[in-house]
Amino acid sequence: MDIVDKIAFFAAISLPLFNIPLIVKIIRRRSSQDISLFWVLGVWICILLMAPSGFRSEDIVWRTFNYFNVGFFTVVALVTVRYRKGVSHEGQQK
Numbered sequence: 001m002d003i004v005d006k007i008a009f010f011a012a013i014s015l016p017l018f019n020i021p022l023i024v025k026i027i028r029r030r031s032s033q034d035i036s037l038f039w040v041l042g043v044w045i046c047i048l049l050m051a052p053s054g055f056r057s058e059d060i061v062w063r064t065f066n067y068f069n070v071g072f073f074t075v076v077a078l079v080t081v082r083y084r085k086g087v088s089h090e091g092q093q094k
Contacts, residue, residue: 005061012065016072023079032080044077 001009026032047069054066 001060008061009064012061013068015065016068019072019076023075026079026083030083032083035080037080037084040077040080044073047073 022035026035051066051070054062057063057066
């Protein structure tokens with residue numbers, strides 16, 4: 001692996017990690033009302049449709065990116081859907 005491939009491999013792992021702050025923000029606020037459900041599900045479906053090609057690819061960078069991206073964006077989609085009705089729970093007392 002040359003230096004360009006090493007940098008790309010690092011980026012392939014790093015890029016999906018930027019989903020973590022969004023996941024944490026939604027969980028802390030207990031709401032995903034400010035995020036378009038249409039956008040999240042549209043991106044997630046496109047990622048899932050591209051994934052089989054990425055998983056079969058000979059390119060280690062593309063394959064690695066797909067594994068990490070599918071994993072982290074699936075969490076984004078699940079958390080977004082889970083906390084979609086979070087605003088309606090704010091008025092309830094514990």
